[in-house]
Amino acid sequence: MFDRRTLTLAIAGGTILAAQSTLVSGVMAQNPASPPGTLTNLDPARVMDMAHAGGSFLLQAARIGMEKAQRPEVKRFAQFEAREQDGIAEAMRIAGHEPGKPTPELPPEKRQAIQRLQTTNGAAFDPAFLEVMNAGHQEALNVFTALQEGNQPPPVKIIALLATNTIREHLILIDTLQNGTR
Template sequence: MKNESNSRRKFLSTTVKGSILAGAGAGVLGSLLQPLTATAQTGGADAQHRAKIGALGATSLQASKLALTKATNPKVKMFAKFEAAEQEAMGQILKDAGTVPAPDAAGKEDMITLQKLSGAAFDKAFMTAQVKTHQKLNIAVTAYQASTGSAQIKHFANLALSTIKEHTERGQMLLSELA
């Protein structure tokens, strides 16, 4: 199961990154990004949803990169590795849609807190923050999905939600091991 999960993540990450790098205008990802790009030009509620998702994702990415150097638990490092790869891919998708992901004030505060910690205290604080961030991402992506009339965005949100839910559950399991 572990190898299957790793292979799926690697395939998804490689596919998304490869599609973005290749321009994927005629591919599946290109058709998914087209409505995102079109609505990015109009702004409004769509842009607000993407900005919220981008802020949460950027915070998760920064925290995960920090965890790659500070985490002491190998499972926490593994979680951080997968999360960083996925958030880099999602961040690129948002950038291509006209949204520059950046942590919000709460995300910046979380990073300051994490930078001050080390050892088991860091591991536990990182995983606690990841679970909370994924819960917030679930709410934000669900709201985005509900607010759009675009079938492509709804499909893209479904894909994102499955990963968010998996990360929330895995994060909760790992957090219980750290307690």
């Protein structure tokens, strides 16, 4: 018999996935990045904090993309990404795993990426945005894979499983969108 909390998380996770973009079928295994050994060996709470911080970065970038993207499909992707990050944060909250402390200030390279998006306009914006999204999703894939494979409670593993599949889809979509901007 399912624990009601686990079932609620599974339903919430399915809802998150349903809200995501649907990609062309048959292209699921591109970039199956695995986390470095040191990431899976970190304290589980530290990996959770990394997931929250990475989600905060992707959310900030997505909000900028929602305003500044030039191509409708890139703007739509930014909207999907913002909803996904809000959904993952809510699922983590439901699972009882909010950040251990307020999200720390972004590291210098991420602050620079956000500043670059804020100052880039016009035709140069979409390629810059997609580059930032690609790097952020590669990192997120490593972190959520570590959550999935690490010593986490079942609700977190469920969220991580759903997130890694969606992140892989997003990486494929980002690649498709980048090919259209070159």
